[in-house]
Amino acid sequence: MHNLIEEHLDTTKCASSQDYALLKVVRDKAVDAFPDLENYRDFWPLNDMIMMRLKYTSGRARQKKARMVVGKSKSKKNALKVG
Numbered sequence: 001m002h003n004l005i006e007e008h009l010d011t012t013k014c015a016s017s018q019d020y021a022l023l024k025v026v027r028d029k030a031v032d033a034f035p036d037l038e039n040y041r042d043f044w045p046l047n048d049m050i051m052m053r054l055k056y057t058s059g060r061a062r063q064k065k066a067r068m069v070v071g072k073s074k075s076k077k078n079a080l081k082v083g
Contacts, residue, residue: 002053008026009026011053015055027043031043031046
């Protein structure tokens with residue numbers, strides 16, 4: 001499941017920011033791989049799994065970006081002290 005999400009969706013964005021057509025591609029491929037998902041109304045377990053994975057990956061991307069910004073500001077401060 002994670003592979004489908006990584007392959008088709010932008011993992012730096014949450015589920016609500018994804019292209020609906022791409023979400024549908026992931027759902028369709030997951031149902032092909034796991035036909036029992038058709039037994040659930042509106043594929044709710046699948047939708048929850050996608051939302052939770054994207055919540056995790058987008059949060060990690062935000063943390064990484066924030067660390068990079070903090071690192072850049074620290075290196076600028078150090079450059080000013082040295083120079």
